Amino acid sequence: MEGLPVNILVINCGSSSVKYALFDGHGKMVKSGKRERLGRQSEQRAQTHQQAVASIMDDIAAFSIDAVGHRVVHGGLDCQQSMLIDEAVLAAIEKHIPDAPMHNPFSLAAIHAAKNNLPDVPHVAVFDTAFHSKMPRRATQYAIDQDIATRFGIRRFGFHGISHEYAAGIAAQFLERPIDELRLITLHLGNGASACAVEFGRSSETSMGNTPLEGLVMGTRSGDVDAGVLLTLLRSGEFTVEELDELLNQQSGLAGLSGLGNDLREIELAAAEGNDRARLAINVFAHRARKYIGAYAAAMGGVDAIVFTGGIGENSASMRARILQRLEFLGAVLDDDLNRDAMVANDQDFAVITTERSRVEAIVVKTNEELMIAKETQKVVSESQAIAPKPIPIAISARHCHLTKETFATLFGEDATPTVYRELSQPGQYACEQRVNLIGPRNRIDNVRVLGPLRSVDQIEISRTDEFKLGVDAPVRDSGNIRGSAPITLEGPKGRMHLSEGLICARRHIHMHPDDAATYQVNDKDEVAIAIKGGVRDLIFGDVLIRVKDSYALEMHIDTDEANAAELSRASQGDLRVPDIDDDLNDDSCVTATDAQAVVVDVVKRLK
Numbered sequence: 001m002e003g004l005p006v007n008i009l010v011i012n013c014g015s016s017s018v019k020y021a022l023f024d025g026h027g028k029m030v031k032s033g034k035r036e037r038l039g040r041q042s043e044q045r046a047q048t049h050q051q052a053v054a055s056i057m058d059d060i061a062a063f064s065i066d067a068v069g070h071r072v073v074h075g076g077l078d079c080q081q082s083m084l085i086d087e088a089v090l091a092a093i094e095k096h097i098p099d100a101p102m103h104n105p106f107s108l109a110a111i112h113a114a115k116n117n118l119p120d121v122p123h124v125a126v127f128d129t130a131f132h133s134k135m136p137r138r139a140t141q142y143a144i145d146q147d148i149a150t151r152f153g154i155r156r157f158g159f160h161g162i163s164h165e166y167a168a169g170i171a172a173q174f175l176e177r178p179i180d181e182l183r184l185i186t187l188h189l190g191n192g193a194s195a196c197a198v199e200f201g202r203s204s205e206t207s208m209g210n211t212p213l214e215g216l217v218m219g220t221r222s223g224d225v226d227a228g229v230l231l232t233l234l235r236s237g238e239f240t241v242e243e244l245d246e247l248l249n250q251q252s253g254l255a256g257l258s259g260l261g262n263d264l265r266e267i268e269l270a271a272a273e274g275n276d277r278a279r280l281a282i283n284v285f286a287h288r289a290r291k292y293i294g295a296y297a298a299a300m301g302g303v304d305a306i307v308f309t310g311g312i313g314e315n316s317a318s319m320r321a322r323i324l325q326r327l328e329f330l331g332a333v334l335d336d337d338l339n340r341d342a343m344v345a346n347d348q349d350f351a352v353i354t355t356e357r358s359r360v361e362a363i364v365v366k367t368n369e370e371l372m373i374a375k376e377t378q379k380v381v382s383e384s385q386a387i388a389p390k391p392i393p394i395a396i397s398a399r400h401c402h403l404t405k406e407t408f409a410t411l412f413g414e415d416a417t418p419t420v421y422r423e424l425s426q427p428g429q430y431a432c433e434q435r436v437n438l439i440g441p442r443n444r445i446d447n448v449r450v451l452g453p454l455r456s457v458d459q460i461e462i463s464r465t466d467e468f469k470l471g472v473d474a475p476v477r478d479s480g481n482i483r484g485s486a487p488i489t490l491e492g493p494k495g496r497m498h499l500s501e502g503l504i505c506a507r508r509h510i511h512m513h514p515d516d517a518a519t520y521q522v523n524d525k526d527e528v529a530i531a532i533k534g535g536v537r538d539l540i541f542g543d544v545l546i547r548v549k550d551s552y553a554l555e556m557h558i559d560t561d562e563a564n565a566a567e568l569s570r571a572s573q574g575d576l577r578v579p580d581i582d583d584d585l586n587d588d589s590c591v592t593a594t595d596a597q598a599v600v601v602d603v604v605k606r607l608k
C-alpha cells in the first residue's frame with residue numbers, strides 16, 4: 001500500500017523489560033526479541049531502558065523501519081486514543097508518571113531513545129487506558145468526596161485495554177457477529193490481571209481502577225482490599241507508605257497467598273501435593289474472577305461470551321475450569337475435554353471450551369498486544385497522511401431570473417439590453433442591473449435580479465419561503481428542466497409577461513471543472529452528500545447534484561433557505577467566513593446570486 005507504513009517496529013516497555021516486535025505491511029511478525037532485568041540497581045552492569053532500545057536497534061539494523069508504535073500504560077484523559085507522538089503527547093505521558101510510576105517513566109525513556117535512533121519516522125503512542133476512556137461515569141467514579149476526587153484526579157481509568165480490545169475483537173470474529181451487538185466479558189489473566197465488560201464494542205466496566213492495583217488477584221498484587229485495611233496498617237505505625245506500596249504491589253496476590261512466588265505453575269504443582277496455602281491462592285484467585293464475571297453479566301444485563309487471555313488465561317485449563325464452575329446458571333457450560341485440550345498459538349489464536357448446548361460461549365484467545373499496537377500505529381500514521389478533502393466554496397443564490405431575449409424585451413423594452421451590475425464567480429455569468437417583480441396568486445415579490453447572459457428558456461429560481469409568500473407550488477428541479485414547472489407572472493418597467501411554466505426551486509448542486517471531479521472521484525450527474533462543518537449548525541445536505549463542465553469553477557450552489565438552515569450568513573462566526581456577500585443579499589427586495597466565501601465542506605458519501 002503506497003504511502004502507508006510497511007515495516008512497523010513495536011516497542012513494549014515494561015518496568016524491567018523491553019520487548020519488541022517487527023511487523024511487515026501484511027501484519028506478519030518478522031522479528032521479535034526482549035531485553036530483561038533492566039535498570040535494577042542491585043544488578044551490576046544492568047542496562048538502562050535507553051541502552052536496551054539502542055541494542056534493539058542493532059538487532060533490526062538490517063530492516064528499514066517506517067513507523068514505531070510504543071505501548072504506553074497511562075495516558076489519562078489527555079490521550080483517549082492512539083496518537084502520533086508530539087510534544088503534547090510527551091507532556092501527557094510525563095504528567096501521568098505519578099499515576100503509573102513503574103511504567104510511564106520507562107516508556108518516556110524508550111520513546112526518547114527510539115526517536116533518537118529513528119528521528120525521521122512517525123512514532124505513535126498506543127495507550128492501555130484508551131479503550132476504557134469511554135466508560136460511563138457510574139463506572140469511573142469512586143464514592144468519595146467529589147471535590148477531593150477532582151483535586152487529586154482520582155477516578156477509575158482501567159488498564160490492559162490493548163489486550164481486552166484485541167481479545168474482544170477475536171471473540172467477535174469467532175462468533176461471526178458484529179462486535180457492536182455483543183456483550184463480552186474478557187479476562188486478561190497474566191502477572192497483572194483484569195476483567196473487562198465489553199458492551200457493544202466498548203469497555204463499560206473494568207476491574208483495574210485509578211491504578212493497576214484494583215480488582216482481580218494478580219501475581220504479586222492484591223487486587224481488591226478493603227481500604228480500611230490500609231488505615232489499620234498505617235495506624236499500626238509499622239509501615240511507611242513505601243512499605244505499604246511494596247506490600248500491596250509486590251508481596252501480595254498469588255505470591256502473598258501461597259508464599260511460593262507468583263508463578264501459577266509452581267503453585268498448581270504444590271496444590272496438587274496438598275499444600276494448603278497454594279490451594280487457598282488458587283481458590284481466592286478463581287473466586288474473585290468468578291465474582292467479577294457475575295457482576296459484569298449483571299452490569300451489562302447479559303453476556304454472550306467469556307474470553308480468557310494472558311499467560312494464565314491461555315495456559316491454565318484448571319484455573320479456567322475453576323473460574324467457570326457454577327456459571328451454568330448464566331448459560332456457560334464448560335466442556336472438560338475441549339478445555340483440557342485447548343491450545344492457542346499465533347497461528348491458532350482462539351479455542352472454544354464450552355459445550356455445543358452452552359448459551360454463553362467461553363473462548364480462549366492468545367493475546368497479541370504487539371499486533372494490536374502495530375495495527376493502531378498503521379491506522380494513526382495513514383490517517384495523519386491522508387489528504388484532507390479540498391473544501392468547496394459555497395455560493396448562496398438569492399431568488400433570480402434567467403430570461404429569454406423575447407421576455408427581456410417585453411419587460412424592459414425592445415431596445416433594452418442587459419447591463420452588468422456585477423460579475424459572478426462562474427465564468428461569463430453576471431448579475432444585471434435590471435430587476436423584475438414576481439406576481440403570484442397570493443402576493444408579489446419585487447426587485448428580483450435578472451442574471452445574464454440571456455438564455456433560450458425563461459427560468460425563475462426562488463426558495464421555498466418565497467413560494468409560500470407568492471402562493472405557488474414550485475417543484476425542485478435541476479437547472480434547465482422546467483417542463484411542467486409552476487406558472488408565474490413577471491412585471492418589468494415596460495410590460496408584463498405571464499409564463500405558463502418556468503418557476504422552480506433549484507436543486508442544490510455543485511459546479512465542477514473536470515479536474516475537480518477527478519479530485520473528488522465523482523462524475524457528472526452523480527448525487528453526493530455534503531457536510532458543512534465548523535459552523536454554528538453543522539449540517540449534511542443529501543441529494544446534491546454534481547455538474548461537470550469545462551467552463552465551470554468549483555462551487556456549491558444553495559438557496560437562501562438552505563444557507564439559513566446551515567447558518568451560512570454574514571453573522572456566521574468561527575470557521576465559517578462569509579465576508580464578501582453583496583450587501584443587499586439579505587435585503588428582501590434584492591435578487592442576485594452571490595459568491596459566499598469557501599466554507600469547510602466535505603464530500604461524505606457517493607450515492608450513485
Ligand code: ADP
Pocket residue numbers: 189190191192219262263264265266310311312315316
Ligand atoms: P505478563 O502479565 O507479565 O505478561 P503473562 O501473561 O506471561 O504475564 O502471564 C504470566 C503468568 O502466566 C504466570 O503467573 C505464569 O505462571 C502463568 N502461566 C504461564 N503458563 C502457564 C501454565 N502452563 N499453567 C499455569 N500458569 C501458567
